Amino acid sequence: MEPFSFASSDTLDYPVSIRIINLEGGEAPLKFSTLLEHAELRHIGSNQSSHSDLYITVQVWAGSKPLTVPVQTAYKSFRNERRWNEWLTLPVTYATLPQNSHLAITIWDLSPTGGRGTQGRAIPFGGTTLPLFDRDNQLHKGRQKCHVYRHRQADGNDDSKTPAILPRKRGKSRMLEDREAEELDRMEKLFKKHEMGEIPRVDWLDQLVFRGFERRGMQSAKSSLKTAQTDASQGSRDANSLPEPSSFLLNVELPRFDFPVVFADLEYPRPPVSSLQHLSSSQSNMILKPPPEVQLGPGINAIDDDEGYGGRLIRVYDPEVAARDNPAESKHRRLVRSQHRNGILDRDLKPNAKVRDELNMIMSYSPTHTLSPEEKDLVWKFRHHLTRNKKALTKFAKSVNWQDQSESRQAVQILGKWTDIDVDDALELLGPTFDNSAVRAFAVERLRKADDEELLLYLLQLVQALKYEHISPQPGHEVTQDSSLARFLISRAASSFTLGNYFWWYVMVECDDKSQDQGPDNQAIYGKVAYDFMTELVKEPDGEDTRKTLRRQAEWIAILSKISGEIKESNESIARRTERVKHFLADPKNELVTIDPPLPLPLDPSVEIIGVVPEDTVVFKSSLHPIKVSFKTTSGRKYPILFKTGDDLRQDQLVIQIIALMDELLQKENLDLKLSPYKILATSTNAGLSQFVHSMSLQGIASKFRNNPAHAYLKQNNPDSHGPLGLRKETLDTFVKSCAGYCVITYILGVGDRHLDNLLLAPDGHFFHADFGYILGRDPKPFAPAMKLSKEMVDCMGGAGSEHYRQFKQYCSLAYSALRKNSNLVLNLFSLMANANIPDIKLEPDKAALKVKERFHLELSEEDAIRHLERIMDDNLNALVPVVIDKLHELVQAFRA
Known part of the structure; x- marks a missing residue:
């Protein structure tokens, strides 16, 4: 056999499209007597002019049901011919098309008086239904001549009464027509090769061939029209013949592809794995196991099966095969834990030397390590002994099945007896892995012992941890009632201006993030946090002054953003941009020359600025043109900053925060490496400040x-x-x-x-x-x-x-x-x-x-x-x-x- 290159339709991720070319054919005008008897026919556009305005709708049908909404051609005024020459794109791809897909194409006329099939002011001029796949399951391509059924709307059903392609009848005229169609098809293939450059171009010869092909095509259309009319007259005498075709033909064009496209059913992803017991997100074995590999024995999967069984082995998908856990092992673990759940001897259970080494190895695992089922059982068994080990708490929390009410209840009781844990373990308990409110509240209690300076080192991450709290985005719920972490952060931020300054700007950036990755619920949650923070702030002695200060900071940022955005968008030289910024800063209307009372800098609240120094302004030569601005401070020194718009500084802010944290960790080890973690603060998703x-x-x-x-x-x-x-x-x-x-x-x-x-x-x-x-x-x-x-x-x-x-x-x-x-x-x-x-x-x-x-x-x-x-x-x-x-x-x- 010769090789046959083709593509399967399920890989064709391309929208279905069709080009409406023109409507050809005609019909005798209605008699005046008919128009007098039926007054509603006088106002139909096609009865008034043979080139009246028409429009076309195309809709994909399958299984006698519509798959898409109809797509309509744009308005076009006709003079000598009804020609649209317009591509329509349907909202469905070839990859998702069923095998029995059809294009229901309806031509609409205008009639103010209505009639049969009227939709608003439109009345069907005619309809036709074109299948997208032929009998060989190949996708139709290229130009198609569709028979138009007058005064009827395309039905789109599988047994359509308005088929675009009629079966050919035998006869001498039909044989001639078939030969003519084959010749035209051969010519179209040669034209395709000519377009691809496989046939050399000869301009004068190409023009002759194109004109000859045009004349031949028109003659073929006329002959096919005459044949259709003859068939119609014969069909009127034969009651068992096909429905009477119209004398109109609609020329359309479907996309051409380099290879034939053969229908292949789209393989949808497997259904979700069913599980009798929903495990908590704190369970590390929630990740689905890969489907098992089936090793077939000799001859089972062979094409030539001599043992009489025939065919290949058919694999049936069983969701339980890829379940999260082996049911037998899960039952075994429940039995093991039932022995060590309420036993009196569990409190005095001590590990021997070998088990102690195994437990120490488990405690040394990093936070990203996944515990095996056996390791979880071991930790659960010696849970009372491990309450004296602060590093064991996170491993214990990972070993608990929090969906088991009895086990969860006992685990919460043991948490109250655990020794104090370190901050790093408390942060792990606030991460996305743990969703139990008691565990998260225990971590928050540990954070209460941290002072403001230590809390400031992790504040950026703690604000992000609010995303993993059980906070409802619905109106009417206060976050301070839903989340222990939110209550803690709001309380500490309200009592310390430095913490409150950074907490406010971190929350504001989250409220400003309108990307698809975050979604409206995220903005609603942080909007509630900001509202509750302001409510709590008023209760403090200096709360009103703090609110005014934060508002003044936002106004100060807005002023800088205005001039920075104008400078970035202008097409002036660097010198001219710098002069514009200096003039803007020196203008008293912008309230930057003198800042009274002094304003704590959002970048560093310990610094209070009292005015700008316009002559020190510099505009840097880069794509975003950041501006260096110096401010006078209450200490008498200048504090230069860089202000940038058009760039998300959150990644730089994170890196600088980690560098500052590592500097603190090194200095605790008496290792001062003279690091310079300059300050960066993102004030929105596309603007921010940086210390110069x-x-x-x-x-x-x-x-x-x-x-x-x-x-x-x-x-x-x-x-x-x-x-x-x-x-x-x-x-x-x-x-x-x-x-x-x-x-x-x-x-x-x-x-x-x-x-x-x-x-x-x-x-x-x-x-x-x-x-x-x-x-x-x-x-x-x-x-x-x-x-x-x-x-x-x-x-x-x-x-x-x-x-x-x-x-x-x-x-x-x-x-x-x-x-x-x-x-x-x-x-x-x-x-x-x-x-x-x-x-x-x-x-x-x-x-x-x-x-x-x-x-x-x-x-x-x-x-x-x-x-x-x-x-x-x-x-x-x-x-x-x-x-x-x-x-x-x-x-x-x-x-x-």
């Missing part, structure tokens, strides 16, 4: 100083002939420590798109990173290094063989080791941000924490992990790709400039 730190990029430094640029820059600002490498000792020490801190932290967070333009160096030696548009291992550049350790950084330390570089590696090892001890806290923070609509997290929300966990390498011992980190640094230092990337970036930026 006086610094210079390594790219700018390299263009200014040729040899060892970072060292030359620091030496210019901090010279000391008696110090190491000609620098002040404190400056070089700050540089080495900050390089080590940022190298480790950006490696753990998977910060990408690192180049010399976003590596910054302050005059006092503080090194830091900026622009966190790519995190969690994403990078727009191929073969990007896992850690950014540039040659300029190492040269400033004295080279790879210097003592300062050895100290740098030692600081990296100490920082990595200290952060690995606190990995659970970092992983829980990222788990709480799973639904925060942050770009690099929402790509794979369930894997965000896992990507961070991979960088911690918790499966390795401390020595092996440090050795792995050193290998990464050595490979990056000796690699050529980072150098090439930096050079390419420099060339691209120079070209853009």
